[in-house]
Amino acid sequence: MTIHDLAQETYGAITVNKVRSGLTILGIVIGIGSVIAMVSIGQGASATVQSSIEGLGSNLLTVVPGFLQPGRGIVSAGRGSSQTLKNEDVDALRSIPGIAHISAELQRRFQIVSPAGTNTNSTVIGVTSEYADVRNVTPESGVFITDAHVRSMGRVAVLGPTVAHDLFADQDPVGKTVRINKVNMKIIGVLKTKGSAGFFNPDDTVFVPLSTMQKILAGDDFLSTIAISVETKDAMPDVQDAATTILLQKHRVDPTSPDFSIVSQADILGTLTQVTNTFTIFLAAVASISLLVGGIGIMNMMLTTVTERTREIGLRKAIGATRRDISMQFLSEAVALTVLGGAAGVALGWLASFVVSQFAGIATSVSLFSVLLAFGVSGAIGIAFGYYPARRAAGLNPIEALRYE
Amino acid sequence: MIEVKNVTKVYEGAGGSTLALNDVSFDINDGEFVAIMGPSGSGKSTLMHILGCLDTATSGQCVLEGKDVSQLSDDALAHIRSSEIGFVFQSFNLLSRASVFRNVSLPLIYGGIAPTERDGKTKAALISAGLPEDRWYHLSNQLSGGQMQRVAIARSLVNDPALILADEPTGNLDTKTGEIVLGTFQNLNEKERRTIILITHEPYVAEHADRIIHIKDGAILEDVKNHKKRKVNHAHL
Numbered sequence: 001m002t003i004h005d006l007a008q009e010t011y012g013a014i015t016v017n018k019v020r021s022g023l024t025i026l027g028i029v030i031g032i033g034s035v036i037a038m039v040s041i042g043q044g045a046s047a048t049v050q051s052s053i054e055g056l057g058s059n060l061l062t063v064v065p066g067f068l069q070p071g072r073g074i075v076s077a078g079r080g081s082s083q084t085l086k087n088e089d090v091d092a093l094r095s096i097p098g099i100a101h102i103s104a105e106l107q108r109r110f111q112i113v114s115p116a117g118t119n120t121n122s123t124v125i126g127v128t129s130e131y132a133d134v135r136n137v138t139p140e141s142g143v144f145i146t147d148a149h150v151r152s153m154g155r156v157a158v159l160g161p162t163v164a165h166d167l168f169a170d171q172d173p174v175g176k177t178v179r180i181n182k183v184n185m186k187i188i189g190v191l192k193t194k195g196s197a198g199f200f201n202p203d204d205t206v207f208v209p210l211s212t213m214q215k216i217l218a219g220d221d222f223l224s225t226i227a228i229s230v231e232t233k234d235a236m237p238d239v240q241d242a243a244t245t246i247l248l249q250k251h252r253v254d255p256t257s258p259d260f261s262i263v264s265q266a267d268i269l270g271t272l273t274q275v276t277n278t279f280t281i282f283l284a285a286v287a288s289i290s291l292l293v294g295g296i297g298i299m300n301m302m303l304t305t306v307t308e309r310t311r312e313i314g315l316r317k318a319i320g321a322t323r324r325d326i327s328m329q330f331l332s333e334a335v336a337l338t339v340l341g342g343a344a345g346v347a348l349g350w351l352a353s354f355v356v357s358q359f360a361g362i363a364t365s366v367s368l369f370s371v372l373l374a375f376g377v378s379g380a381i382g383i384a385f386g387y388y389p390a391r392r393a394a395g396l397n398p399i400e401a402l403r404y405e
Numbered sequence: 406m407i408e409v410k411n412v413t414k415v416y417e418g419a420g421g422s423t424l425a426l427n428d429v430s431f432d433i434n435d436g437e438f439v440a441i442m443g444p445s446g447s448g449k450s451t452l453m454h455i456l457g458c459l460d461t462a463t464s465g466q467c468v469l470e471g472k473d474v475s476q477l478s479d480d481a482l483a484h485i486r487s488s489e490i491g492f493v494f495q496s497f498n499l500l501s502r503a504s505v506f507r508n509v510s511l512p513l514i515y516g517g518i519a520p521t522e523r524d525g526k527t528k529a530a531l532i533s534a535g536l537p538e539d540r541w542y543h544l545s546n547q548l549s550g551g552q553m554q555r556v557a558i559a560r561s562l563v564n565d566p567a568l569i570l571a572d573e574p575t576g577n578l579d580t581k582t583g584e585i586v587l588g589t590f591q592n593l594n595e596k597e598r599r600t601i602i603l604i605t606h607e608p609y610v611a612e613h614a615d616r617i618i619h620i621k622d623g624a625i626l627e628d629v630k631n632h633k634k635r636k637v638n639h640a641h642l
Contacts, residue, residue: 005514016502315498318459319560320487320515322480398459402494 001325010332013305014340021337024301027294028341028381029348032374034287036349036366041356042280044364049276053269059100059233060134060265061240063089063226063247083222084251084259090226092250096242098235103127103134105225106213110181112206114167122163124180124206126213134229135202142174142189149188149209153216157185161193162204180206181217236264294341295381302334302389313393314401327394334386335379342378346371407433407456407568407600412465412475414451414623425451427623428465433602435567438594440603440611440631443620450572452620453604457490457570458482470567487516491561491569495576497553499560501546505536508545509559516564526563533597534559535589551582558589562599569593569601575610587613588637613637 014021065084090104106126113119131137132144140161149156157178164173173187185208194202214221230239240262253259306313313326353364414426425448433439443449454460455467455475459482462475474485486492491512499508510527518526531541534555540548545556554574561569571590575583591613593599603614611617612635619626 001514001517002520004520012502311498312500315494315500316511316515317483318457318486318492318498319512320483320564322483322515324480325515399454402498 001321001328006328006332009329010336013329013333014336020301024297025294025337025341025344027297028291028338028378029294029344031287031291031294032342032345032378033348033352034290035284035377036346036370036374037352037356037364038283038287039280039370040349040353040364040366041362042276042283043367043370044353044357044362046273046276046280047365048363049272050269053265053272059230059236061228061230061236061243062263062265063093063228063243064261064263065222065224065259066261083220085223085226086221087223089223089247089250092246093226093228093243096239096246098231098239099228100231101130101133101229103131103227103229104210104223105131105227106210106218106222107224108213108218110206110217112163112167113179114173115177116168118167120163120166122160122166122204122206124208124213124217126210126217127207128210131207131227134227137191137194137202139189140192141172142187144189144191145207145209150211153211154209155183155185155212155216156188156209158189158191158207159187160191160203160205160207162201163206164190178206180208183216185212233266236266240264291377291381295338295385298334298337298382299385299389301337302330302386303392305333306330306389306393309393310396310401310404313396314398314404317396317398318402323394326396327390330390330393331383331386334390335382338378338382338385339375342375345378346374349374406435406468406470408466408468409433409452409456410466410468412452412455412462412467414448414455414460415463425623426455426462429620429623429625430465431618431625431628433568433600435600436594436598438590438601438603438613438615440605440614440617441620442605442608442611442617443626444606447621448623449604449606449620451623453570453572453602456568456602457492458485483515487512488564489567491564491566493554493557493561493569493571493574495573497550497557497577499545499553499556501544503545504542505531505545505548505556506541508556509563512560512564518564526565527559530559530563531556533562533593535592549582550578551585554578554582554586555589558586558593562593567600569599570604571601572604573606574603575605575607583610584637591637609635 063085087104090102093099094102108124109121110124111119111121127145128150129145129147137144139158142158144158145156148154157180159167159173167173167178168176173190176187177184178187179185208217228239228243230236243262247260248255248258251259316326350366353366356362357364409429409431412426412429416423416425429452441449441452451460455462458469458474461477465475466473467475469485469489472485474482477485500511506527509530510523513523513526536552536555536559540552545553548556574586578586587610590601590603594601603611605611612631612633615631615634616629617631618628
């Protein structure tokens with residue numbers, strides 16, 4: 001029996017009862033479709049989180065004051081409350097090999113008032129010029145804070161796009177003046193939009209020179225964050241260790257309870273990736289249950305078919321079909337049904353994830369891998385759930401099968 | 406040439422064993438038209454199953470074309486069936502959703518005949534069985550009973566078997582149509598020297614053969630030449 005003969009038999013068997021075949025594969029269609037849709041939504045969410053984290057700066061180590069308890073996660077209530085990081089720490093850390101840029105930051109919230117009287121409460125960060133390199137920010141118009149501004153304690157500010165829009169609506173703010181904590185600051189630039197990243201929206205921020213922040217606005221010499229960008233991803237653990245050693249020595253504190261913490265961007269990304277992956281697996285697992293139910297539907301139909309066609313099986317055996325011929329025929333029927341269902345399911349899942357991305361705003365992505373996997377899985381379901389009925393058909397005794405009424 | 410030597414068949418059932426065939430022996434030469442006749446329960450169906458390689462004997466030998474088929478495995482029997490035996494059943498057993506042409510070529514598919522050779526063999530068989538050409542591409546369930554049985558005969562011929570086994574081929578047909586089918590067998594036997602074994606319980610049907618083996622209670626009652634063979638008038642074929 002050639003492949004072509006087998007295909008012809010299978011086509012005939014499936015099309016002879018179109019309604020029943022269609023209803024049976026519906027289970028597989030829904031199963032595969034929901035798996036595809038769920039995985040694509042999960043992967044889309046994961047990609048969104050990943051890109052927004054990476055947008056904050058890649059290969060980034062963040063030194064913050066206070067000790068983050070292990071297991072308490074990355075959100076610290078103590079951030080800014082302890083005042084242990086100083087400008088000298090930055091100079092000491094600069095000696096570590098493998099560091100690309102190092103950004104000293106002091107962050108506070110202040111009321112910001114525009115000349116027109118509109119005002120907003122926003123995060124104000126005192127930065128050096130290196131902030132732009134470390135955090136991947138670029139000005140949309142004007143310039144970012146320069147070293148000259150820091151040296152001269154310039155009363156200048158760079159607005160994030162959200163703040164700029166809140167205060168000046170559609171006008172260009174560059175060259176205008178805002179009052180931050182009752183101090184006039186000249187706007188020298190507006191940043192490009194970066195998009196929100198979890199709890200922190202980098203667009204809703206105002207930047208001033210670090211010296212201005214420390215001496216004029218905040219009135220103290222401490223830093224809230226030291227952000228270190230490392231040259232390569234591989235060097236990150238070494239740089240993190242070296243930074244820890246240097247800061248421990250400089251602060252003369254017990255290594256078991258340091259007065260600072262170093263968080264790597266990879267840690268944050270890892271945690272969030274783990275969350276989204278778990279989420280994806282959970283969704284896929286729920287969807288696979290419907291796939292299993294669909295498979296049982298296939299098996300049920302195949303068993304009915306075998307019983308209905310007992311005489312036909314007897315005849316085929318009488319005219320020379322071997323056990324293998326018979327079992328191949330029924331197995332290929334089951335596989336054809338599930339693969340058809342798989343194809344329709346991929347289309348359905350694709351449509352569903354498209355609809356979700358249109359209305360829920362999650363950038364879903366149907367990967368080629370998940371499509372291939374869906375076909376593989378549906379084929380495997382056909383074999384798994386078609387095997388028993390096919391075996392039963394092949395094992396029929398031709399004499400009894402021919403006598404079957 | 407078929408040799409049946411001391412064939413015994415015992416069925417082991419829940420209520421003890423049943424002796425279906427008891428030490429049956431006979432030979433059938435190539436080109437013979439033999440009727441095996443007996444009432445129901447006589448063992449003629451069991452004998453047909455063993456001759457047709459659908460079942461194996463408990464003891465004894467059944468030699469088909471020099472090959473002992475009495476103790477072969479299921480798949481080996483399937484191969485012999487596809488190359489050496491053609492079956493015609495009482496209830497036709499055609500695939501209703503397939504065309505006449507496909508039904509007839511089915512044994513060639515299982516026999517591993519190359520697709521290019523199938524068409525010629527199928528057409529030859531359909532012509533031998535006397536089925537009008539305008540019926541060849543109909544679905545088999547669109548035919549009359551007599552036509553269906555002739556499709557079944559064509560199917561039994563298609564792989565050029567050593568033996569055609571017909572199990573009550575006229576049982577589902579009216580007398581006139583039955584005559585036509587029996588005439589088809591006589592034709593095949595006389596013109597193409599086909600070996601045909603006809604299994605029936607009706608003496609009238611058996612009398613169309615050249616030789617009648619009368620079987621009763623699992624044993625041969627008589628094995629005689631049929632001197633008053635009923636010839637079917639080929640005019641109304």
